[in-house]
Amino acid sequence: MLSILIPTYNYVCVKLVTDLQQQAERLECPYEILVADDASEDAFKRENRKINGIPNCKYIELQENVGRSRIRNILGRLARYDFFLFLDCDGGIVNADFLARYKALLDKADVICGSILHPSKQPSPDVSLRYTYEKHAEHKFTAQKRMQHPYAMFRSFNFLISRSAFQACPFDETIRNYGYEDVMMGLALGRANVSVLHIDNPLMNEDIEKNAVFLHKTEESLRTLYVHRQKLGYCTGVLRLYGILQRMHLIFSILLLYRLLRRVIRRNLLGKRPSLGLFAFYKIGYYCNLAKERK
Known part of the structure; x- marks a missing residue:
């Protein structure tokens, strides 16, 4: 009935698999639990590999890194069950x-999206x-608020999907780098009119990136956004804002401020008390600069 599918890269997920297997037995x-490794480091x-010793669990090692979209599609092809x-x-x-909670709702929608929690206290200044x-942003992502825009709020961190819906709307494998594979899938689900239900059934995010890593991943995601901007249209905040700035002829002003203040803003964002306002400006400035350089 249930295939639990977990892509992994340079992360030990034995405890997660063990906890899931104990619940699945009840x-x-x-059921089956498949973990696909996207060519992690040997350690x-x-x-x-301990996962192979857990009943009904299998650890699959890929020989080359295939990316966040393709590895999920590989898991979907290997899965035996219908959910x-x-x-x-x-x-x-x-x-x-x-x-x-998921099992009780299997017949309610083709896609059921759980939720994500973060620790109540900041684990370290390094992850500020x-x-x-x-x-x-947590208050914006209750199930009730996500249901107001069910496709736009789709996230791949924790969701259930029927086999038929996944075959109709697999992850877009043209996205090889970090970012926006879940946004693209949400768009595909909407175009196919697949039923989506959002619920408050959380997993805890147990690997909050350090500031430098998160900023690097943010920049990578913006590069991904630029490459796939035609497919994504104006469904993201950055693209909508960029369109507004274009219509108001403000791109040059944003670029000038970004280039003047980039180093100062980065110091703030990498520090212990980052400003979310500066982070928002950095993202749109980075995107404007990227678009200018690649034209």
């Missing part, structure tokens, strides 16, 4: 009935940017 239905692979539960490897179980950003 469901009294057929991570050695630890994750796929995709989870990120750095999630942590919060509730003892996490899987049972990602932590502050996520905690500030």
Whole structure:
């Protein structure tokens, strides 16, 4: 009935798999847990091979890095059952009935999106940017608010999808680098009129990136956004804002400010008390600069 599918890269997810397997045993239905490794470093692979010793669990090692979209599609092709539960490897179980909540709703929609939690206290000053950003946005992502825009709010961290819906709307494999693969899939689900239900069934984000890593990933995601801007249209905040700035002839002004203040802003964002306002400006400035350089 249920295939639990977990892509991983340079992360040990043995505890997550163990916790899921214990819950799955209580469901009294057929299940499997497949973990696909996207060519991690050897130290991570050695630890994750322990997964093969857990009943109904399999650890699959890819020989080359294929990216966040393709690895999920590979898992979907390998899955045996009719419902796929995709989870990120750095999630942590919060509730003892996490899987049972999904099972109880299998007939309610083709896609059921769970939620994400972050620690109540900041784990370290080194992660202040990602932590502050996520905690500030948390109130916007209740199930009730996500249901107002079910396709735009789709995220791949924690969701269940029927086999038929996944075959109709797989992840877009043209996205090889970090960012926007879930936004692209949300658009595909909307175009196919696939039913989507958002619920408050959380996993804990247990790997909040350090500031430098998060800023680097943000820049990578903006490069991904630029490459796929035609497919994404104006469904993201950065592209909508960029369109407004173009119509108001303000791109040059933003570029000038960004280039003058880039180093000062980066120091703030990499520090202990990052400003979310500066972070928002940095993103649109980075995108404007990228668009200018690539024209």
